[in-house]
Amino acid sequence: xxxxxxxxxxxxxxxxxxxxxxxxxxxxxxxxxxxxxxxxxxxxxxxxxxxxxxxxxxxxxxxxxxxxxxxxxxxxxxxxxxxxxxxxxxxxxxxxxxxxxxxxxxxxxxxxxxxxxxxxxxxxxxxxxxxxxxxxxxxxxxxxxxxxxxxxxxxxxxxxxxxxxxxxxxxxxxxxxxxxxxxxxxxxxxxxxxxxxxxxxxxxxxxxxxxxxxxxxxxxxxxxxxxxxxxxxxxxxxxxxxxxxxxxxxxxxxxxxxxxxxxxxxxxxxxxxxxxxxxxxxxxxxxxxxxxxxxxxxxxxxxxxxxxx
Amino acid sequence: xxxxxxxxxxxxxxxxxxxxxxxxxxxxxxxxxxxxxxxxxxxxxxxxxxxxxxxxxxxxxxxxxxxxxxxxxxxxxxxxxxxxxxxxxxxxxxxxxxxxxxxxxxxxxxxxxxxxxxxxxxxxxxxxxxxxxxxxxxxxxxxxxxxxxxxxxxxxxxxxxxxxxxxxxxxxxxxxxxxxxxxxxxxxxxxxxxxxxxxxxxxxxxxxxxxxxxxxxxxxxxxxxxxxxxxxxxxxxxxxxxxxxxxxxxxxxxxxxxxxxxxxxxxxxxxxxxxxxxxxxxxxxxxxxxxxxxxxxxxx
Amino acid sequence: xxxxxxxxxxxxxxxxxxxxxxxxxxxxxxxxxxxxxxxxxxxxxxxxxxxxxxxxxxxxxxxxxxxxxxxxxxxxxxxxxxxxxxxxxxxxxxxxxxxxxxxxxxxxxxxxxxxxxxxxxxxxxxxxxxxxxxxxxxxxxxxxxxxxxxxxxxxxxxxxxxxxxxxxxxxxxxxxxxxxxxxxxxxxxxxxxxxxxxxxxxxxxxxxxxxxxxxxxxxxxxxxxxxxxxxxxxxxxxxxxxxxxxxxxxxxxxxxxxxxxxxxxxxxxxxxxxxxxxxxxxxxxxxxxxxxxxxxxxxxxxxxxxxxxxxxxxxxxxxxxxxxxxxxxxx
Numbered sequence: 001x002x003x004x005x006x007x008x009x010x011x012x013x014x015x016x017x018x019x020x021x022x023x024x025x026x027x028x029x030x031x032x033x034x035x036x037x038x039x040x041x042x043x044x045x046x047x048x049x050x051x052x053x054x055x056x057x058x059x060x061x062x063x064x065x066x067x068x069x070x071x072x073x074x075x076x077x078x079x080x081x082x083x084x085x086x087x088x089x090x091x092x093x094x095x096x097x098x099x100x101x102x103x104x105x106x107x108x109x110x111x112x113x114x115x116x117x118x119x120x121x122x123x124x125x126x127x128x129x130x131x132x133x134x135x136x137x138x139x140x141x142x143x144x145x146x147x148x149x150x151x152x153x154x155x156x157x158x159x160x161x162x163x164x165x166x167x168x169x170x171x172x173x174x175x176x177x178x179x180x181x182x183x184x185x186x187x188x189x190x191x192x193x194x195x196x197x198x199x200x201x202x203x204x205x206x207x208x209x210x211x212x213x214x215x216x217x218x219x220x221x222x223x224x225x226x227x228x229x230x231x232x233x234x235x236x237x238x239x240x241x242x243x244x245x246x247x248x249x250x251x252x253x254x255x256x257x258x259x260x261x262x263x264x265x266x267x268x269x270x271x272x273x274x275x276x277x278x279x280x281x282x283x284x285x286x287x288x289x290x291x292x293x294x295x296x297x298x299x300x301x302x303x304x305x306x307x308x309x
Numbered sequence: 310x311x312x313x314x315x316x317x318x319x320x321x322x323x324x325x326x327x328x329x330x331x332x333x334x335x336x337x338x339x340x341x342x343x344x345x346x347x348x349x350x351x352x353x354x355x356x357x358x359x360x361x362x363x364x365x366x367x368x369x370x371x372x373x374x375x376x377x378x379x380x381x382x383x384x385x386x387x388x389x390x391x392x393x394x395x396x397x398x399x400x401x402x403x404x405x406x407x408x409x410x411x412x413x414x415x416x417x418x419x420x421x422x423x424x425x426x427x428x429x430x431x432x433x434x435x436x437x438x439x440x441x442x443x444x445x446x447x448x449x450x451x452x453x454x455x456x457x458x459x460x461x462x463x464x465x466x467x468x469x470x471x472x473x474x475x476x477x478x479x480x481x482x483x484x485x486x487x488x489x490x491x492x493x494x495x496x497x498x499x500x501x502x503x504x505x506x507x508x509x510x511x512x513x514x515x516x517x518x519x520x521x522x523x524x525x526x527x528x529x530x531x532x533x534x535x536x537x538x539x540x541x542x543x544x545x546x547x548x549x550x551x552x553x554x555x556x557x558x559x560x561x562x563x564x565x566x567x568x569x570x571x572x573x574x575x576x577x578x579x580x581x582x583x584x585x586x587x588x589x590x591x592x593x594x595x596x597x598x599x600x601x602x603x604x605x606x607x608x609x
Numbered sequence: 610x611x612x613x614x615x616x617x618x619x620x621x622x623x624x625x626x627x628x629x630x631x632x633x634x635x636x637x638x639x640x641x642x643x644x645x646x647x648x649x650x651x652x653x654x655x656x657x658x659x660x661x662x663x664x665x666x667x668x669x670x671x672x673x674x675x676x677x678x679x680x681x682x683x684x685x686x687x688x689x690x691x692x693x694x695x696x697x698x699x700x701x702x703x704x705x706x707x708x709x710x711x712x713x714x715x716x717x718x719x720x721x722x723x724x725x726x727x728x729x730x731x732x733x734x735x736x737x738x739x740x741x742x743x744x745x746x747x748x749x750x751x752x753x754x755x756x757x758x759x760x761x762x763x764x765x766x767x768x769x770x771x772x773x774x775x776x777x778x779x780x781x782x783x784x785x786x787x788x789x790x791x792x793x794x795x796x797x798x799x800x801x802x803x804x805x806x807x808x809x810x811x812x813x814x815x816x817x818x819x820x821x822x823x824x825x826x827x828x829x830x831x832x833x834x835x836x837x838x839x840x841x842x843x844x845x846x847x848x849x850x851x852x853x854x855x856x857x858x859x860x861x862x863x864x865x866x867x868x869x870x871x872x873x874x875x876x877x878x879x880x881x882x883x884x885x886x887x888x889x890x891x892x893x894x895x896x897x898x899x900x901x902x903x904x905x906x907x908x909x910x911x912x913x914x915x916x917x918x919x920x921x922x923x924x925x926x927x928x929x930x931x932x933x934x935x936x937x938x939x940x
Contacts, residue, residue, distance in 0.1 A: 245438060
């Protein structure tokens with residue numbers, strides 16, 4: 001408030017006092033940033049510092065501690081490169097499909113006629129499922145779709161077909177994708193919700209009163225409002241699928257090359273010892289990949305804002 | 310989302326509907342069939358989602374059997390583990406709100422150019438794999454922190470950041486913050502009063518949503534807690550995986566149930582207290598037909 | 610020894626890590642030790658891995674809850690020694706430990722082990738498997754599981770090593786083992802889930818499980834009636850875990866007393882009761898101090914002498930498995 005009054009006052013100040021003004025303005029500029037200092041400090045200590053520690057270690061040889069680029073060379077070749085590629089593809093699919101489903105589900109729930117209770121149930125259930133994963137989740141789907149799974153049994157009873165005899169398998173990339181949706185869809189519902197609330201029903205009314213059909217409403221009103229948030233949510237979903245580890249590990253036992261699983265084996269496992277820094281290098285690469293995706297996202301945002309104006 | 314009358318009404322936002330569509334009125338039959346078509350997709354989504362989420366739960370329940378549930382409480386360490394998780398949830402939520410609400414409000418008011426960067430920064434916790442991050446945290450933490458489980462709360466604030474920020478940001482975006490604040494100031498309210506009585510009630514839903522997300526996160530987080538050697542509830546559950554399959558599966562189902570009930574309590578209490586506060590009639594989730602007149606047709 | 614006991618009891622606390630209570634009878638061992646010496650034991654992260662033990666020792670250095678002793682896979686014992694994480698210590702019965710099962714300095718020493726074995730549930734598996742070769746029978750479609758993944762778990766890695774030995778490989782050549790599992794997956798017999806264990810045997814997802822014989826005994830048999838365990842006739846591969854004392858242990862006297870307990874006749878027999886082969890078993894048998902009932906309960910094993918891959922061979926094999934498992938078996 002003090003700053004806004006200062007901004008109002010300054011142009012009216014007598015022209016003879018030219019020297020103090022630039023100093024005052026740059027002081028204001030500095031003071032403005034004061035408000036985000038707590039956040040900055042917290043992020044610096046809690047996120048940046050650990051990451052820097054990891055990044056430094058990734059340039060070191062695990063046993064001798066000398067500087068080396070070998071960790072990165074290994075990380076970008078052979079099975080690790082395959083892991084990165086598979087992870088990216090899986091994460092893109094694991095962002096778009098649940099993204100769309102989650103959006104439709106959220107929209108269906110929140111424009112339902114009666115159901116404040118339904119909404120509450122869905123939001124809280126989404127919160128629970130969005131954080132569910134790992135061994136318990138893998139077991140849920142094994143109990144459902146493995147050779148002795150309950151749905152496998154139902155399909156067998158109804159159609160006489162044993163899907164496992166027809167090259168169906170839960171333990172493939174498709175299986176992992178299918179199971180990922182269990183936490184990705186709820187995540188999407190949760191993060192698209194605030195954006196949906198920004199879609200005022202009165203706009204819909206007004207559009208309808210002016211004769212706009214459903215398509216026109218979405219093309220000119222709903223779409224532009226939702227699209228930036230939707231893209232942002234996809235980004236979040238990508239990140240979540242990209243770094244998900246325990247579920248895929250439990251389901252596939254390392255038979256699929258995925259970067260988080262490989263990092264887990266290097267840092268956490270019972271077999272390969274002394275190669276942690278390779279794991280750190282893979283972690284650094286993951287962050288670089290997400291940074292690239294974010295740049296793409298920003299470009300897409302700007303472009304889409306221009307189209308839809 | 311508050312439906313309180315705001316100074317300026319829709320004026321603060323560009324009104325896209327003025328660019329409006331073309332086409333005249335539709336004949337009533339088309340409206341009718343469109344209404345029916347619309348209902349169908351809603352049901353399809355509901356049923357598919359319900360099947361996808363509920364059938365695996367039922368499959369697990371059938372395996373564990375109801376008898377396994379009482380055994381959970383007999384296992385040692387149940388109460389300390391769940392107590393720790395709940396305490397961590399409370400501390401994390403408070404810290405997250407205290408850190409993120411003022412920051413986000415401030416950014417919206419004074420530093421809008423920073424919003425893009427904030428989005429970028431708050432995405433990082435999701436992307437750095439937890440197993441890598443926790444080792445980094447353990448490397449840089451002073452030993453005072455390393456000996457207390459509340460170290461986890463500090464880290465969980467970082468993990469909750471993407472969701473908390475996104476919630477608050479979206480909530481603030483759809484409220485005309487500048488106008489509200491200026492109006493409040495011009496009516497003579499000081500900063501603390503403006504923040505407490507004008508800004509906060511308008512982002513109540515976002516804050517509630519951020520709370521829900523944070524609590525759910527803390528109660529479900531496993532990797533970092535187990536690597537830092539703290540026995541939170543999710544960590545405790547996995548400890549029984551080898552001992553007894555049915556009890557372990559029952560424990561994870563119980564964890565889901567307990568977390569869900571807790572969240573329902575939070576949401577119901579938040580909703581009720583919002584209504585009690587008076588002034589604004591705050592409905593928790595207001596993309597709702599109640600606001601439209603029946604003749605305007607289905608809001609889709 | 611009595612001075613050690615006094616010092617340990619004065620410390621009153623012992624921090625162990627990743628010791629499940631039904632693994633090698635650790636539950637009983639810990640409670641017996643506690644009662645005998647009035648030392649409280651804290652067991653952190655019971656389901657954790659050797660890698661996590663090393664991480665804990667490194668990251669929690671100086672904390673009162675840092676691990677005092679570890680029980681890790683061989684490659685981790687060696688790595689820890691290279692990183693100077695262990696305090697050298699030779700237990701009273703040091704000479705009874707074979708030379709190829711301990712570090713000459715006393716940094717680490719083998720504790721117990723077992724053979725890679727095939728366990729199966731006769732209720733669901735009508736044709737009894739006897740060897741790795743027999744598992745390629747199409748009758749076992751969608752039945753065979755491993756506990757965890759060879760890239761992260763010692764037991765699964767050992768299974769691949771054993772399969773290599775059964776298919777013309779050797780300690781320096783683990784590739785035939787990977788090819789074997791790739792073949793098993795291709796014909797549909799292999800269920801690649803990583804949570805193969807008592808639960809998946811119980812619910813029928815993996816009625817055949819390849820794991821350590823002692824874990825099949827102590828963890829699966831109690832919950833699957835009639836469960837049978839057989840050591841494959843075409844490959845006998847045994848591996849031992851290693852004990853070590855942390856150089857930065859917060860309770861050094863208790864740590865040393867714990868090791869003395871484990872390597873005493875009592876301790877070794879307790880491990881034996883957990884269906885494992887304690888490292889000093891030969892000495893116990895020779896001295897007649899072995900628990901005969903427990904020894905008889907061990908799964909029948911060939912009486913060949915113990916041979917292990919050298920650290921170099923094991924490290925090379927680990928790299929090969931990490932590189933090739935996803936591409937060959939996943940493919």
